[in-house]
Amino acid sequence: MAKKFKNKTLAWLDYRLPIFSVLKEALVDHPTPRNLNYWWNFGSLAGITLIIMIVSGLMLSMHYVAHVDLAFDSVEHIMRDVNYGWLIRYIHSVGASMFFLIVYIHISRGLYYGSYKSPREVLWWLGIIIFLLMIASAFLGYTLPWGQMSFWGATVITNLFSAIPLVGDSIVTWLWGGFSVDNPTLNRFYSLHFLIPFVIVGIVFLHIVALHKFGSNNPTGIDITLKEESIPFHPYYTIKDLFGLGVFFIIFGIFVFFLPNSLGHPDNYIPADPLVTPEHIVPEWYFLPFYAILRAIPFKLLGVLAMLGSILILFALPWLDTCKVRSCRFRPIYKQFYWIFIVNFFILGWVGSKVPEGHYLIISRICTGYYFIHFLIILPLLGFFEKTLPVPANIFKEHNKKK
């Protein structure tokens, strides 16, 4: 067997437990398409943000108290008395927003370049599972400071389960651990909020295993067949990811140090009061599009199903998109619909922050309808009617054509 490591201790250990060769294979030698653009930076950014969230969260947990009478005060204790507690907390709360921003861009990139298509369906599924777990974790985490939005957000969302026929109310009582959102609810939310990130780490591991099976997709969406089309991950993509990380940290830093509360709701600096309902109960910005879908439909159960369905439909995407060509570069019609879909999603987010009445309600209904039409009608039909552009044989042909 060829020696992989010069250092004798490393070689000895790796022979018995091949973690170093696995890491070397994944982070150093891994052959990667040479034509990846900056949109491919967001996978590693998401992974690093996950680690930042876990480390900052662990530090917060050393000072936080999960009790209805003490939670709010303990967060203020972190902000005022703990050394650099304000920094840790702002990193964690702004970090949640950054995490979603990155993951939304990561998903959008997958949608644009057809990264969900065969043979990467399972990779795509694992990504959606991570997204669902992130949603759960972010929602649970937002309740922990026990401010007004924490409390009422938790009340609204847990109440959604009451829409389930027959057993709905019993399930809500079971989730609450009582007859209203109260101390048992806060306690279990804390417990689950602590657990889920580690489950995400596990799924991320599988996500990477599935990714490395066929390698990254690339902007052309064509399979890498020639050896010259690939370059080793290190140093080319390690340095590119590091540069991307630098840019990301600058944006992250601007929010943490200069606009720490701009992404949150001011009501959460008012301690939770079960007797006073805030004027508008709105979730964090990253949930607004789904919140709009939920409220667009007058029947609670249907609204809940539509909201769930809007994410679960992504699982079926590899089959709903009937086109064999992956990348938007060669799909002139889909490219238009892609941008309309993105705009539609932004509009959903915007109406999600408004009170659902009058014009806003009409807009939210049109946009909710279009969201599903995009997946259920436009995508399947496009595969049959769209005339795709000729796809080059390899990425060099594409490269030359551009010049």
Place this chain on the structure above:
Amino acid sequence: MIRNFFFIILTIFFLTPNLFGEEKAVLKKQEWDFQGIFGRYDKPTLQRGLQIYQEVCSACHGMKRLRFRELKDLGFTQEQIKQYAETFEITDGPNDLGEMFTRPGEPSDAFVSPYKNKEEAKAAFGGAYPLDLSLLTKSMKNGPDYIYSLLTGYEDEPPKGFELPEGLYYNPYHDGNVIGMPPPLYDEAIEYIDGTNASLHQLSYDIVNFLNWTAEPELEKRKSLGIKVILFLLVLTALLYVTMKEIWSRIKK
């Protein structure tokens, strides 16, 4: 083409946050020292703000998250803080006999709220209760400008046709244009220790500065650390960019 459309839509969102919303009184935006990346608190302003809180607000409003020792940030010496804290009576205990007792305040104590609990405050004010002010500016949108506008926005006579309920005051900045709090500040409401002219504007400006400090005491530290961090990251990222170009030049043809 489609991309332009995309950006036009986004611009519309950000320029017209209230496309179909109803008109609300426009906030009187002020130039705050603590705004912007170089934002700092002005110590004399904060000291005047503390005096206003002490002589006016504290009759009804608590400040329970602020500790006397934190007044160091306002430019007071340890000795001054100790003396100031001693003017407060703190309920402590239980002692060896199981009884609560009172003692003079210490720098580590928090400000004493005027009411023992929310229920007592509610009883005293007939249902509504005066908020604790520790986090006030953070707990509302555009907090500093809003509080300034509210404090200076009282009108003696409500507009014609407006039914002002008994015991309430007209203020277009508050929800429903009425507020239970009587105008707390007016010209010469207090006499400043440092002799500054106590106009309504000056009083409102000073108290908002003080309240923003109590809500965000870490602000100066945060912003000065932020500038260092961002400068460091800019240099680091520039170096990473150059390194990346160097490494990639090996394969670009």
